[in-house]
Amino acid sequence: MSNLIKTVLFLMASAFLTHLIPFNHFFRSLNTMIHEFAHAIMTLALSGHVMFIELYANHSGVTYSQISSGWSLIPISLAGYTFASLFAWFMFYARAKGKERLGLQTITLVAILSLVLFVRNEYGIMWLIGFVLLNIVMLAFVPRLLRDGYYLLLSFLMLEEAVFGSFSLVLYAMQDPAAAGDATNLAQATLIPALGWAIFFTVFSLWCASRSLRLFFGGRKPRKSRDHTRAFQPRYEE
Template sequence: MGNLIKTVLFLGISAFLTHLVPFSDYFRSLDTMIHEFGHALVTLLLSGKVMYIELYANHSGVTYSQVSSRWSLIPISLAGYMIASLFALLLFQLRAAGKERLGLQLMTVVAGLSLILFVRNQTGIIWLLGFLALTIMMLALAPRWLRDVYYLLLAFLTLEESVFGPFSLLLYAWQDATKAGDASNLASVTPVPAIGWALLFTLFSLWCAAQALKAFMRGRKSSVERKSSPAAKFDRTGSGV
């Protein structure tokens, strides 16, 4: 319980501070992109068809798809919030390993695939083009310190949205179970009510956030530590044999 309270307080402070950053609101759609990309990816893995994705200016989004069976709605509906939470956790783990550049490259790949394959509405296309242009510029031209600040801003914004999104879903499910998005979809094919699924998403996002903040508190590996890690791992393996 103590860790949960610390996580919630930290996220609250983080949300307050990131709102003070100019244009930070623009980047909150990154979590939406990951969420909808998660739906699309699992749909394709289950032999479904992704028709298109729409990303909106209010940081919401929707994925239109055709599925092979009613039961495939379960993993597809689970994918959005859970993949978004795991992605936020991954960003902090990459930072702890000193691999911010890899994290930015991963965001670029997902944004590029979303633009080419899925997103079709004007607002979504414009956002993706702007995000891609800025992120590629950061990768190619920005000094290391600026690129790392940009990465950390994206990581915290994604983490915040990955938690606040499920929490908002919980409120929607409480008010009207038929208007709770993915939770409503899951309730339609399972005996668990929408509020139960929304609570699951919220708890999972908080667990991922707690792990992400632990990685953040550990700090970032120095270049010396990163260079020495392969030899250290090899030595341990050798001694174990």
């Protein structure tokens, strides 16, 4: 069985299982936050102006910005889906290295920056506040085993949303190319149709997912423990 088929089947099974977990709906906005944050950071990197971001309860979001040149629309539109897929890969990489705490700190930092700098609608603000507070509790007060389980849940939800979100873009592009979000923006700025860009995002997300799952099945690198023992120096008395 090819790696692609294995990846798709495992993600489908993962999506079914994570849907059984209470409150999983709340955590699925993580992918949206990362997606819109990537748009905002790329806009700023290209000397554009980010007015604000809105996050919605249905896991969608939008970044309102002003750009100085038409060509900058291409990297800005590319940033959302590609960075979300890469971030999911990063989360599994951190776990494989035994650095779940660092991964969770990184997610929390992105949420805080989004809250302070970009997000302005009521649902988005309330979601970010709740998410940040929950992460702080996990980092400061929860046993490591439970915290690492929470991080693994976030990792799989992030991976699932990255892949299935890209695939849903293919369906939107097939039904109405003018309503396919980032793929539509890229089609307007290039000669490639929206469906082509949607397929690109999907293939890229699956490539990142296959590497993420390889890290997951490869196991975790054990944490280094400090050796507090001292060498015994025998004393001989004459």
